[in-house]
Amino acid sequence: MPNKAQGGRKKILIVEDDIALRNVYEMRLKLEGYDVLVAADGEEGLSTAVKEKPSLIVLDLMMPKISGMDVLDILKSTPETKKIPVIVLTALTQESVKTKGYVFGADEFMVKSESKLEEIVSKIKSLLK
C-alpha cells in the first residue's frame, strides 16, 4: 500500500453515527494514506477532536447525544479547534440547514445522496492541501 510514512500522515476525524458509512469513509480515507479517527456520536466526536486535534473533521448532522450542528458550533467557537476545517456531510437537503451550516463555520457542506464517495475524498484532499 502506498504512502505509509509515519511523519507526514494527517489525522482525519469522522463523526458519524451510522457504522456502515463510518466504515466506508474510514477504509477509503485510510487508503488515501490518512490516519483516520472515528466517533459514533457528537459527544465522542467533540472529546476526540479536542484531544487529538485532527487536521480535518467530517461531521454528520443527525446524531444522538449532541447534534452535529451543536458540535460544529462548539468546535468553531473553541479557540483550540477553531482552525480545523470541517466538512458537514448530511442527509438533510434543506437549504436552510445548509445556510445554517455555513453560518456556524462549516468549510464544506455536502449532501449524502448527492455526493459520491470519490467527490468526498477529493474535497478532503483539496481542503488539506
Next chain:
Amino acid sequence: MKKVKEAERNRSKPTPSLLSSALFFDEEQKQKLFVSSVRRAGRIFEILDWFIIAASLYFFLGFYWFRLEPVFLFINLLALAQSLVYHRLFFFNLSRKRPGLALNIDILFFLVMLILLTQLFGGIASPMAFIYIVVLGITAFFFSPYFIFISLLLEFLVIYVFILSDLNQLNFISSYNDIFIWEIILLGASAILFFIGSLVYSKQKKELLRLEDFSNQLVADKVKSEAVLQSMSDGVFVVSRERKLLFLNDAALGIIKSKESKERLLGHFYGSVFKFRIENKSLDYARDCPLELAITERKPNSRNDLSISVFGKPVFVIISSAPIIDAAGDARGAVAIIRDITKEKEMEKMQMEFVSVASHELLTPITQVQGHLSMVVDEKIGKLDETASKLVGNAYKGIKRVSRLVKDLMNISRIERGAMKINPVEVDISQFIESVVRDFKDEVQSEGLKLVFNKPKRAIPVVLTDSNRLGEVLNNLIGNALKFTKEGGITISLSEKKDGFVVIAVRDTGIGIVKENIPLLFNKFYQVDSSATREAEGTGLGLYISKTIIEMLGGKIWVESKLGEGSTFYFSIPRAIITQKKGLAKK
C-alpha cells in the same frame, strides 16, 4: 328557488310533457286520474237518474194525468236505460278505454231527459227550460261546443213531436203556435250565443292549456336536470358570464361545508363561495382557474392541484369545467364539477413519504456496498486476478444500478411531494459538462463507445442554475444514450441562443425512437419498448424526472429521432433562473 318548489308541487299532478314524461310524469297515471273522474261523474248521473225515477213515481201516484203522458214514460225509460243498461253493461269498460266518449254519452242521456222534462212541464214557460239552458251552457263550455247542435236538434224534434201529438189529441193550436215560435227564437238565439262563446272559450282554453303544458314542461325539465345534478355525488356548480353563482348542488355545498343556505350563496362571485387556492396561496383566477379558462377560451379543462379553503383548512379537489355556449357561439357561463380528493392526496403523500423514507434507508447500505466495492474494483487494496476483477466489476455495476434506481425514486417522491427545491448557483456550464463526461469515461470505454463533448468556440458566460439538478438531467440523458447505443458514440454539444437560453444536445447513434412513441417518452414510468428495455435497465422514470427538473429550471426538453440512426435529446435552460414554484404545477 321558488320555482323549484312550485315544480316539486307540480310533480305530483299529472302534467303533460314531451321530454320529461318518461322520467317524471307518468302518462298512465294521468289517464287513470281521468278515468276515475269520469267514473265519479258517471255515478252522479246515476244518482240523478234514480232521483228522476223516484220523482216520477211520486208524481205517478199523486197526479193521475201523468199516466197519460207518453213523454213521462219515455223519460223514465231513458233513466232506466242509462243507469241499468249503459252503466251496468258498457260504462265501466268504455270509461277505461275511451273515458271522453263514455262521459259524452252520459251527458247526452241527461240532455235528452232534460229536453223531455222541459216539454213535459210546459215548454218554454216551464222552469225546466231555464235548467236546460244552464246545463247546455255548462256542457258547451266545459266539454264540446258541438253538444249545442245535437241538443238543439233533439229539442226541435221533441217540440215537433209534441205539437203533432197535441194537434191530434187536443185543440190548442193557437196557443202552442205562439209558444212554438218563441221557443225556436229563444233557444236558437241562446244556442248560437253559447256556440260562439264556447268556441272562443275552448280555443282560449286550448291555448291556455298549451301554455300551461309548455311552462310545466320547462319547469319539469329544470326539475329534471336539477334533480340529476342534485343527485350527483360530485359537487356541481354553474357560473354566469358575470362570474355569479347560478346553481350549486348539495355535494358542492358539502365540500365547502357551508352553513349558509344555497339561496344565500347564489348570485355571489363564485370565488367568494369557493375560495380556491394553489399551493397554499390564493389563486390568480384569470390565469389558473379552469372556470375562467372555460369562459374566456370556451374550452373544457381541468386541474387537480387546486384546493378550496374551508374554514382555513385546505380541501384538495379535482376541478373540471366546461363552457356553456349559446347558439351564437358565445360563452354564457361555465359549469364546473369538483371532487374532494383530500383523502387520495393524503394517501399519495403517505405513499410518497414511505418511498422517501425507504429510499433514504436504502441509501446508506448502498453507499456502504458501493464504497467498499469501488475500493476493490479500483484495485486500491491490491491487484485482482482476471476472474475476481470481472466478478467484482459486475457486482459494482449492479450496485451502481441500484443506487441510480433509489435516487430516481427519491427524486420522484420529491417531485410528487412538491419537495424538489432549486438552489441556483453560478455554473460554468462548459466545465460542468466536462466534469460529467469525465465521470462516464470508464463506463463508455468498457462498452467500446465514444463520448465526446464539442466545446463551443465562443466561451459561454456563467449560468445561474442548480448544478445538482442539472447534473441529474445530464447523467440521465447520457446514461440513456449509453443504454440504447450499441456502436458509435455520444456527442454532447452546447450553444447559446439569443433569447437568453443555453441549449445542450445529447446525440447518440443508437437504435432511435419510433415516431409514435416520442410524445409518450416523457411520461412517468414510460419505456419505449419492453423488449429493448429488458436488456437496458431502468425504471422509466428518468425522462419524467428530467423533464420536471428542466421545467423547474425554466427550460424545455425535447427530442429528435430517426429509427435506426439515433436520437438527439435537447434541453434549454435560461441563463439566469428566476426561482419560481410554478414549475411544480401538475396537469
